[in-house]
Amino acid sequence: MDLKPIIPFEPVRTDKVPAGPNWVSQIKWDGVRMLTYFDGTDTRLWNRRRNDRTQQYPEFLDVRAYCRARSVILDGEMIALDGRKPSFHEIMKRDRLRTESKIAQAVARVPVTYMIFDIVYCDGEWVNGKPLAERQSILERMIVPGDRVQIVPNVADGNALLGVMRSHSMEGIVCKDLTSAYAMDGKDGRWQKLKLFHDLYAVVGGVTFRDKIVNALLLGLYDDDGTFLYIGHAGTGKVTQAEWERLTRLAGQMRVKDRPFRNEFERSKDAVWIRPELVVKVQFLEWTPDGVLRHPSIQSFAEVDNPISVCTFRQS
Known part of the structure; x- marks a missing residue:
């Protein structure tokens, strides 16, 4: 070639x-x-x-x-x-x-x-x-x-x-x-x-559970200094039951003790933290004044070679 x-x-x-x-x-x-x-x-x-x-x-x-x-x-x-x-x-x-x-x-x-x-x-x-x-x-x-x-x-x-x-x-x-x-x-x-709809690639830094199955992903982006910041959680979208079960297994393997997000947020008390490696494409309505996604919906999992350079606030 x-x-x-x-x-x-x-x-x-x-x-x-x-x-x-x-x-x-x-x-x-x-x-x-x-x-x-x-x-x-x-x-x-x-x-x-x-x-x-x-x-x-x-x-x-x-x-x-x-x-x-x-x-x-x-x-x-x-x-x-x-x-x-x-x-x-x-x-x-x-x-x-x-x-x-x-x-x-x-x-x-x-x-x-x-x-x-x-x-x-x-x-x-x-x-x-x-x-x-x-x-x-x-x-x-x-x-x-x-x-x-x-x-x-x-x-x-x-x-x-x-x-x-x-x-x-x-x-x-x-x-x-x-x-x-x-x-x-x-x-x-x-x-x-x-x-008509905004979308971006976000990194999963934590999960929450319902009945021992992952039911929501805690999402983050990197700022210009490489700081990982929480931008919201998503539990709806095009994720099948089999994928939620797969996420549950992955969460057990990727679990870490410390919160990977720099900022604190209300939902953190119920979260299990994981290594920020999984990337998802998320569709959302708009940003709130607090810098959180409004009505985010998971569209798919994505392969990203370098999340720190791709999953940033500069996405447009």
Whole structure:
């Protein structure tokens, strides 16, 4: 594999849909960002943190089946549906797998669609410096849509699209400037995301029990000084009974004597402290004035290489 993984272009958060003739909007998929690298011979899939996910999605390794390019880097989102809408919890059932036999079974059990929205490299040429409109034109010529591969469409009226997302309880939209180049390892206002629900990655520093089973997770984030601070507890969301039982076993193995959070809080008197290693994706309504999450809901467990650098208050 001659092509090396890049850090993809990221949108910044906004509170309103940008106006102007150069702006288009797209659905913000609640999935896993995934870049496909095909050098003409080998195929590799890497996520936004440049972790290899080639093994997890074998149905997308035959790039020639859905792309006409002789070599290519595609940017998009792997999604899995929970009923009729994308679910981060469902895609994690695929993304967390590591054994070949379980992955083979999951291909049929948890079908995945690759929603492609950009192209960075094509036929031996870097195209990231071209305007988005031109890159999308290249993408249209190269991609052969099918049941499991789609090109993400543009919508001119971002407010209308946001209304549709709200009516379907979906995550939000991404607004893009058609004149924008693709800034690798970049993040600026040429791409903007408007989220109907906030989410972040938090570290579990403690648990509480009901009837000897873990029933809530005590969550924390790191500040700029590396101090671990409590931000709230979550006992609802997409956690199965089997996962609560697994957490109960893990809590016994990870238990520590001292509170890992620097700050004190009311719920600490009922807590069992654990090593701050488990990371969860949490959806929430807003921050309270006291710096605590309002109505947090556990979406999934996540693999994070370095929680201290990822699970911070700087997430946006």
